[in-house]
Amino acid sequence: MDQTANSENERNDNNIVSRERLYEEIWSEPAMHLAEKYGVSGSFLARVCDRLRVPRPRPGYWSKLGAGKAPPRRPLPEAEPGDELQWNPANVPPPPPRAPRTT
Numbered sequence: 001m002d003q004t005a006n007s008e009n010e011r012n013d014n015n016i017v018s019r020e021r022l023y024e025e026i027w028s029e030p031a032m033h034l035a036e037k038y039g040v041s042g043s044f045l046a047r048v049c050d051r052l053r054v055p056r057p058r059p060g061y062w063s064k065l066g067a068g069k070a071p072p073r074r075p076l077p078e079a080e081p082g083d084e085l086q087w088n089p090a091n092v093p094p095p096p097p098r099a100p101r102t103t
Helices: 004-015 017-024 031-038 044-052 061-067
Strands: none
Touching: 017 031, 017 044, 031 044
């Protein structure tokens, strides 16, 4: 295996996000900021959280947090057999091309 393949594999391994890491990140900063970090949309990140069974802050959480009245975090449920345990943002497919506008 050549050096390029080795470095590509290392990059992919470093990109893998565990349920636990995603849980900590989603409760540490707004989803839109986190989505930008991973190069995905907010709705895509929400679907990833749903797929990994990672609870997200409800709407208004960040405003309440800023006012010192944020509700407590919802706990991360234990993984069940068959649950996905990680996500690799490097494997996100590109968005489909948009149809040209007609005027």
